[in-house]
Amino acid sequence: MPGLVLFGRRWAIASDDLVFPGFFELFLRVLWWVGILALYLKHREKLDCAGGALLSSYLVVLIVLLAVIICAVSAIVCVSMKGTICNPGPRKSMAKLLYLRLALFLPEVVWASLGAAWVADGVACDRTVVNGIIAAVIVSWIVIAATVVTIIIVFDPLGGRTAPYSPAGPGHLDTRESSQLLHGLRTAATSVWETRIKLLCCCVGDDDHTRVAFSSTAELFSAYFSDTDLVPSDIAAGLTLLHQQQDSISNRQEPEEVVSHGLGPSQVSSLDTELENCHHYMQFAAAAYGWPLYVYRNPLTGLCKVGGDCCRSRTTEYELVGGDQLTCHFGSILQTTGLQYRDFIHISFHDQVYELPFLVALDHRKESVVVAVRGTMSLQDVLTDLSAESEPLDLGAELQDCVAHKGIAQAARYVYRRLLNDGILSQAFSVAPEYRLVLVGHSLGAGAAALLALMLRGAYPHVRCYAFSPPRGLLSKSLHEYSKNFIVSLVLGKDVIPRLSVTNLEDLKNRILRVIAHCNKPKYKILLHGCWYELFGGDPDSFPTELDGGEQGDLTRPLLGQQSLLAHWSPAYSCSDESPLHSPSKYPPLYPPGRIIHLEEEGPSGRFCCSASHYTAKWSHESEFSRILIGPKMLTDHMPDVLMRALDRVVSDRAACVSCLAQGAAARDAV
Numbered sequence: 001m002p003g004l005v006l007f008g009r010r011w012a013i014a015s016d017d018l019v020f021p022g023f024f025e026l027f028l029r030v031l032w033w034v035g036i037l038a039l040y041l042k043h044r045e046k047l048d049c050a051g052g053a054l055l056s057s058y059l060v061v062l063i064v065l066l067a068v069i070i071c072a073v074s075a076i077v078c079v080s081m082k083g084t085i086c087n088p089g090p091r092k093s094m095a096k097l098l099y100l101r102l103a104l105f106l107p108e109v110v111w112a113s114l115g116a117a118w119v120a121d122g123v124a125c126d127r128t129v130v131n132g133i134i135a136a137v138i139v140s141w142i143v144i145a146a147t148v149v150t151i152i153i154v155f156d157p158l159g160g161r162t163a164p165y166s167p168a169g170p171g172h173l174d175t176r177e178s179s180q181l182l183h184g185l186r187t188a189a190t191s192v193w194e195t196r197i198k199l200l201c202c203c204v205g206d207d208d209h210t211r212v213a214f215s216s217t218a219e220l221f222s223a224y225f226s227d228t229d230l231v232p233s234d235i236a237a238g239l240t241l242l243h244q245q246q247d248s249i250s251n252r253q254e255p256e257e258v259v260s261h262g263l264g265p266s267q268v269s270s271l272d273t274e275l276e277n278c279h280h281y282m283q284f285a286a287a288a289y290g291w292p293l294y295v296y297r298n299p300l301t302g303l304c305k306v307g308g309d310c311c312r313s314r315t316t317e318y319e320l321v322g323g324d325q326l327t328c329h330f331g332s333i334l335q336t337t338g339l340q341y342r343d344f345i346h347i348s349f350h351d352q353v354y355e356l357p358f359l360v361a362l363d364h365r366k367e368s369v370v371v372a373v374r375g376t377m378s379l380q381d382v383l384t385d386l387s388a389e390s391e392p393l394d395l396g397a398e399l400q401d402c403v404a405h406k407g408i409a410q411a412a413r414y415v416y417r418r419l420l421n422d423g424i425l426s427q428a429f430s431v432a433p434e435y436r437l438v439l440v441g442h443s444l445g446a447g448a449a450a451l452l453a454l455m456l457r458g459a460y461p462h463v464r465c466y467a468f469s470p471p472r473g474l475l476s477k478s479l480h481e482y483s484k485n486f487i488v489s490l491v492l493g494k495d496v497i498p499r500l501s502v503t504n505l506e507d508l509k510n511r512i513l514r515v516i517a518h519c520n521k522p523k524y525k526i527l528l529h530g531c532w533y534e535l536f537g538g539d540p541d542s543f544p545t546e547l548d549g550g551e552q553g554d555l556t557r558p559l560l561g562q563q564s565l566l567a568h569w570s571p572a573y574s575c576s577d578e579s580p581l582h583s584p585s586k587y588p589p590l591y592p593p594g595r596i597i598h599l600e601e602e603g604p605s606g607r608f609c610c611s612a613s614h615y616t617a618k619w620s621h622e623s624e625f626s627r628i629l630i631g632p633k634m635l636t637d638h639m640p641d642v643l644m645r646a647l648d649r650v651v652s653d654r655a656a657c658v659s660c661l662a663q664g665a666a667a668r669d670a671v
Contacts, residue, residue: 194218238512240530375443473501487594
């Protein structure tokens with residue numbers, strides 16, 4: 001931090017990122033040098049043969065060259081360990097050392113080429129010596145190839161583009177020429193991100209929806225990353241510092257500071273009822289994922305139970321389901337839901353950008369027509385997730401500010417058209433006219449199901465929706481309040497997705513900048529301590545993140561504090577209030593759907609996802625999910641199988657508690 005500048009361009013690596021790679025290379029080089037030295041000292045008398053002089057010269061020069069490289073790498077490691085993230089002053093000699101290190105690759109390449117040519121000549125020397133030299137040549141080329149790959153990885157396509165820079169800050173960038181250059185930089189950044197996304201999603205296709213999703217995602221990424229001088233390791237260090245800071249604040253919180261509101265009998269009853277409904281309908285949300293999730297949840301028996309359907313020819317009964325390309329999915333859906341094939345009206349696994357798989361079934365136990373929308377499972381779904389702009393919803397209701405997440409709204413419209421235009425819902429209610437409509441989904445599917453419920457409420461006033469782990473950045477404030485009447489969301493632990501929105505990501509970036517700016521430790525210590533803390537826990541206060549008063553003067557200007565991390569203080573990047581992230585019309589604050597049930601982990605959070613956990617359920621306000629929480633389970637808490645296990649435990653625990661209370665009351669009545 002900031003990005004290392006070499007050959008007049010910025011790279012996606014900082015001068016304090018070379019500690020661990022340097023130690024690794026140093027370890028390999030020292031082993032290699034010791035091996036070559038031992039080979040030469042032990043077998044040099046056997047080099048008195050045809051071509052032996054060339055091999056002897058090769059070994060001697062290689063020993064000297066490796067010694068010089070070891071010294072250069074040692075110096076790089078030592079310098080990289082100095083200073084802090086925001087104080088690169090002690091590392092100002094790093095560029096010269098790297099130039100020296102890169103210069104040593106030229107003789108290394110030349111010597112490796114000569115060694116390969118000499119060995120290929122078929123010298124008639126001792127076979128042990130020849131094999132040792134062949135191994136040395138191979139190792140040389142492996143190291144050279146690894147170096148080239150590393151250079152390609154840390155190459156920043158925008159590193160050569162510089163914005164107008166003034167030490168006085170961005171206020172001096174108001175000329176027309178500067179504005180044009182800033183606009184050009186933003187356009188170039190969007191183009192680079194779009195190229196990266198297209199390469200990553202090369203197998204997705206090239207229809208109109210896909211091109212729109214590529215453009216929307218690239219604009220989001222370029223706007224989010226282009227206004228800071230962060231490299232990937234800075235983000236990792238910031239996240240681990242935030243986790244420790246978060247745990248430290250939690251540990252210092254006094255019990256009396258926690259305000260608890262007692263729930264009345266009606267609220268407790270409502271919570272129990274909705275938990276039981278969530279436990280029931282989560283099976284349908286999981287079934288919508290098809291066979292991959294079922295096999296993942298049942299690794300020993302899953303393939304045996306659904307494998308027959310993969311090869312079985314479709315019968316007329318199966319065709320009545322109306323689905324397409326079911327393959328192995330139908331068997332897993334039957335196993336997960338416990339329904340019969342005749343209970344399904346439609347199953348579709350058609351998957352494109354803005355077009356999600358879904359199923360429609362008759363749930364006789366709850367007397368409902370269930371529409372389950374699948375969550376993220378493909379690159380197409382990821383592009384739908386990342387189309388995070390807002391667009392208006394025409395619901396025909398007297399509501400103001402009706403906007404929602406663009407990609408999820410498009411997906412909900414697709415399912416809406418299929419349900420109505422293809423007559424799927426009409427067919428379902430012709431079979432069971434007295435049933436009610438229930439929409440369910442997990443993750444992306446939860447967001448689509450919630451928006452679908454809003455769209456269908458006019459035609460089906462008694463519609464209900466159960467959204468499992470829905471994204472936070474989904475609905476405007478007015479739609480969030482309106483949806484509380486018929487939507488229930490379920491969130492597990494520190495799940496990141498129900499806390500994820502463009503606004504919260506911007507807040508997370510600012511918190512990372514703040515905690516990095518106030519950190520007085522070198523990055524390698526932060527990362528080492530962070531790995532230990534994430535794996536085994538410890539005292540978060542044992543690693544302070546605030547600057548001591550006496551050390552503030554040691555920082556090098558203008559890289560002091562949070563402002564040094566913003567790109568408008570960096571000659572390589574620029575920041576402007578015209579960034580799409582600062583456009584309220586494009587990225588306004590968005591909220592999760594409906595009332596929220598939060599399953600909170602009791603006691604300290606486990607360090608491993610496989611550790612047994614106990615959860616308590618409560619009604620929560622959306623403000624409790626207005627900030628992304630860092631923790632080892634922030635990703636695993638989002639997995640549908642983890643959520644299902646937590647629901648099983650919570651429902652069984654609450655049922656056991658009710659049973660105990662009933663037995664106690666009966667005993668008192670008997671007395």
